[in-house]
Amino acid sequence: MYELLLSTAIALAVVLAFITVAAMFFVYAERKVAGWIQHRVGPNRTGGFAGWAQSIADSIKLLLKEDLILRGADRRLFQLAPAVVMASAFALFVVLPFGPGLIVADVDLGVFLILAIASVTTIGVIMAGWGSYNKWSVYGAMREAAQVASYEIPLGLSLMPPILYFGTFSLKAATEAQTGSFGMGWYLFSDAFWIAIPSFLLFFVAALAENKRAPFDLPEAESELVAGFHTEYSGIRFSFFFLEEYAAMFVFSAVGAALWLGGWNFPGIHLLEPGSTLLLVLATASFVLKAFFLVFIMMWVRWTVPRLRIDQVMTLGYKYLTPLSMAMALIAAGWEYVKHLGAQA
Amino acid sequence: MTGAELSFAVFTALALGGALVALFETSVVRSAFAMFGTFLGVAGLYLTLGADFLAMTQVLIYAGGIMVLYLFGLMLTKPSPHERNLRRIGLAAALAGALAILLLVQLFTGEHAGMPAPENLPAPEPTAEAIGLAFLRADSWLFAFEFASVLLLATLVGAVYIARRRPEPRAEELS
Numbered sequence A: 001m002y003e004l005l006l007s008t009a010i011a012l013a014v015v016l017a018f019i020t021v022a023a024m025f026f027v028y029a030e031r032k033v034a035g036w037i038q039h040r041v042g043p044n045r046t047g048g049f050a051g052w053a054q055s056i057a058d059s060i061k062l063l064l065k066e067d068l069i070l071r072g073a074d075r076r077l078f079q080l081a082p083a084v085v086m087a088s089a090f091a092l093f094v095v096l097p098f099g100p101g102l103i104v105a106d107v108d109l110g111v112f113l114i115l116a117i118a119s120v121t122t123i124g125v126i127m128a129g130w131g132s133y134n135k136w137s138v139y140g141a142m143r144e145a146a147q148v149a150s151y152e153i154p155l156g157l158s159l160m161p162p163i164l165y166f167g168t169f170s171l172k173a174a175t176e177a178q179t180g181s182f183g184m185g186w187y188l189f190s191d192a193f194w195i196a197i198p199s200f201l202l203f204f205v206a207a208l209a210e211n212k213r214a215p216f217d218l219p220e221a222e223s224e225l226v227a228g229f230h231t232e233y234s235g236i237r238f239s240f241f242f243l244e245e246y247a248a249m250f251v252f253s254a255v256g257a258a259l260w261l262g263g264w265n266f267p268g269i270h271l272l273e274p275g276s277t278l279l280l281v282l283a284t285a286s287f288v289l290k291a292f293f294l295v296f297i298m299m300w301v302r303w304t305v306p307r308l309r310i311d312q313v314m315t316l317g318y319k320y321l322t323p324l325s326m327a328m329a330l331i332a333a334g335w336e337y338v339k340h341l342g343a344q345a
Numbered sequence B: 001m002t003g004a005e006l007s008f009a010v011f012t013a014l015a016l017g018g019a020l021v022a023l024f025e026t027s028v029v030r031s032a033f034a035m036f037g038t039f040l041g042v043a044g045l046y047l048t049l050g051a052d053f054l055a056m057t058q059v060l061i062y063a064g065g066i067m068v069l070y071l072f073g074l075m076l077t078k079p080s081p082h083e084r085n086l087r088r089i090g091l092a093a094a095l096a097g098a099l100a101i102l103l104l105v106q107l108f109t110g111e112h113a114g115m116p117a118p119e120n121l122p123a124p125e126p127t128a129e130a131i132g133l134a135f136l137r138a139d140s141w142l143f144a145f146e147f148a149s150v151l152l153l154a155t156l157v158g159a160v161y162i163a164r165r166r167p168e169p170r171a172e173e174l175s
Helices: A002-037 A054-064 A075-095 A110-131 A135-158 A160-166 A171-176 A193-210 A235-259 A277-302 A310-344 B003-024 B028-048 B052-076 B087-109 B128-136 B142-163
Strands: none
Touching: A002 A054, A002 A075, A002 A235, A002 A277, A054 A235, A075 A110, A075 A235, A075 B028, A110 A135, A110 A171, A110 A235, A110 B028, A110 B052, A135 A160, A135 A193, A135 A310, A135 B052, A160 A171, A160 A193, A160 A235, A160 A310, A171 A235, A193 A235, A193 A277, A193 A310, A235 A277, B003 B028, B028 B052, B052 B128, B128 B142
16 A cells, blocks of 8 residues: 555656656747757856746746735635646556656556546636636637537547557557567557558647647637636746646647657667667667657748638537548548458468 | 555546635636646546546546636636625525535435445446447437537537627618
8 A cells, every 4th residue: 555655646746857858858848949040049158058047047936926815706716727737647647658668657548548537638728718717718718618629629630540450459568569670660660550650640730629729729818818718827827837838848849749759769679688778778768759850840830821810719629530540440440441351361 | 555545546646636726716717727637636536536538538527628628718707816706696595505415415325336445446447439329229319419519519519609799781772
């Protein structure tokens, strides 16, 4: 019992440390990437070399800021909302396979769990918008509710092709199935690559919308809604929403990496002795780098594409992505059936 | 106290606490958020019983999907802090309560009474594959299941058609 609690506590502490450090790095990277894309320098003073300490300084500032709650606000909901959002982002990390044997809990239904918990984040955002006693916040919350409820369908269905291909919901089992002969049996290079490429693009767009990243950042559109659902938040509670956004970006990038880009596999993994430390380090680095690359693309998209209008967001979700992802799931199932028939003949 | 007992206690407290708050809270939106806690607690209880697929479906459909729809509907209606009047639904509440008691009595004394205690349960194993295979069996209820979903879809389309505001006829079309 106590050993169980202790090991759980250690695993959670490691995850928490990873989320915090990765989020600080992503905030710095986002400002630098934005700078490059807009022909600016980005943060370049704090800490000397290239402004590397900017995020650390920002975090200390956020921790020390006054925690304000409006007089008319629903205090309990206002205080609970960042906790719900943060806890759900935290729970997402539990099923990510960082490396061989490096996973907090190898849940059989890993992908399903991620979809389920990601939908809980929405409740936290709505709670924040409602509890704030501010019409901009409520508008932001309503947009979040409408947007996420509609993009959950294409997101879930776009995950079907790899799930059907590997025949498992577990991210670890899917990664292990992609080792191949040269560490390159990735789903993107498999016999079903012609399904894998469009389904990956679909997944990526739906994940952008689910994470309310630009061009789908309607719930916090600053030119229309001040800051949307987190207008009234300050200090550490605000930073929880910030942390959640970057944590969720990483999680969805990691799911994309694990299902389409071979997870921790890299070319030449077969040369290393299984279970060796070198293999563990390189495999983990390969997984994290793939996920970071997808996060970078998310940033790239944010600073390149203009924000959609809310009706355009809904049209794209319901009239284009949902039917497309349904067709994709059907085609993938058909292809698996054809292969099954071929194997029998 | 074992891990199973601890998680049972936590999830039961969450489910019952959420249900009580949802009952006695006067603000409808707050009640809805309390129900979110109940949904999560029930999902946790499913998990302690080894029904992992059911637990995650509960979170995905109820805590994530239906809750969002509830909240969406509640926020679109006119807000007022103390809008619930329990006296007007007295008869309905009494009926529902009687039904619930009947169900509970049936559960504890009926032919399916005597569920195994948690420690006698078989070790939890993944259920997703078993559920999928059961659906594909020849004597499964797959057809009825799919038929019900088609019926629901038709209902949805009908509701949208009825609720949709038809565009006003334009002046040139009238003349």
